[in-house]
Amino acid sequence: MNSIVQLRGVSKMYGDFAAVDGMDLQVAKGEVFGFLGPNGAGKSTTLRMILSLIRPTAGSIALFGLDLNQHRNAILGRIGCIVEKPDFYLYLSALDNLRLFGQMSQTRHLNERIETVLHLVGLKGREKDRVKTYSHGMKQRLGLAQALLHDPELIILDEPSTGLDPQGIIELRNLILHLKNDLGKTVILSSHILSEIEMIADSMVIIHRGKAVVQGKVSELLSHENLQVDVQVDEPAAAETALTESRLGGLILERLPGALKLQCAKGDIPHVARLLTDKGIAIFGIQATRSLEDYFLRITASPEKADIMAFK
């Protein structure tokens, strides 16, 4: 794997407390990588160590194949980030803030880049307003503009959808996919909105109590998980009989008015659909209700019982 970020045995101790405990992590070039974990799990500390805001107590961090300790400035020049929340100089305008950070990040053709990112995040026309007049959502957009300003290869976004309205969240999702698909950027995304990760992340890690308990491709991780699936049919009783008579009978959880509730792997859904169709039962809809959220809760509720999986 062509790793753009690599953590090996990274720990951060505060006295006897391990905020991050022997973390191993790899992020491949050109992917959207999701960071998941409950509050206090060590997500933020890990991201801050990657950005050299916090020094690891042990272990090594390499980005772009370079050791972070030895090549800190060169590495940071290739990263754009929002850490925790986008904070700016409130007494300055958005334009002045972008100019200031653009100069610091040695952005080429700064004025053109500022125009581009302002259009990209939808802040054009408000750039001369002082940031203190901005709503949280606008600051979040400005944070994205700042992170993208110097055209970085790696973009680290810590909870970027916080404060955005539904339209803003959709735009953010599309922007991240645009960054990955059209511009070939690598995006590390930390979010508490699990559906966001599920929808846009290629790989993910679940962090709990400072350890990476699960890491791998989102599709592979979830394909191992049982989903709760509501199959809406015209004849639930007939559908139940059809499934019971086949090898799929064990999937039935309960019969509902107008539907069957199943517990099955993602790969079972086409077989169920085909069987019911062959039996002449009309399917009005199939809705999977169990996904990453349940998986996440199961893993973080009892990580010691969870299978430690790593799909490299």
Next chain:
Amino acid sequence: MGTLLRIELFKIGTKPRSYIGFAAITVIVLLIELALWLDGRSYLQFILQALEQSFQVQGNLLNGNLVSFIILQTLIVQMPLLVALIAGDLVSGEAASGTIRLLLTQPYSRAKILWAKYFAVSIYVFLLIFWLGLLALGGGFLLFGSGDLVVLKSDELIILKAADTLWRFMAAFGIAFLSLSVVATFALMLSCYTDNSIGPIIASMAVIILFTIIGTLEVPLFDRIKPFLFTTHMIVWRSMFDQPLDWGAILRSLWVLVLHIALFLGVSFFHFTKKDIQN
């Protein structure tokens, strides 16, 4: 470094609080000059009444030199607060507002960022002193003209020829700059240790007041520590108006001030370059 310095100066220049110092100096200096212009003769008579029994005073004693000296003596006490107001906010203000996270993820070493902040606040201190000098000397000579400078000390009376004063004022302003640089680095050091922007400003002033009180009290225990307090040496600018000049004492004080700057900067760099940014 040039880019960082320009940015730090831009930030200081666009902060409203940066102008409090200039406004305060302008108001105080103009008030003193106005008061002396309106009622300076009686003020001077009051000061010199004890001397007039022994000396015959002739000529214009209320001149630009004396006015500048009075202004310097009055304002130099307040200026540490004006300096701490800016220097104490340099790092902690970034931490309090959260911008430190953005600042420290830029492709510059933390040491360079702190150097830029130190140089920027030094330039600010220089401009503050320059403004004070311009208003005091410029306004003083404009309103009161030139003349010999009479410096009244507790145990002696020093009269300096008019032609012999300008270089002494320049040197005194230079020493004042060095003294305020100690305050600036002290506030900067405290600023590196906290995420609260008011704390370092108040703490700097509290320490200066405490040290000044220790320096004023005639207690044998305090006599031993007085030479090590930077506040003891911050008033060495007054020695530039002695006759003859005690260069040994002046240089010794300058060295102590420089050593304090080096110490405070050293501690600042040590902490800032290793500090975990957790807020």
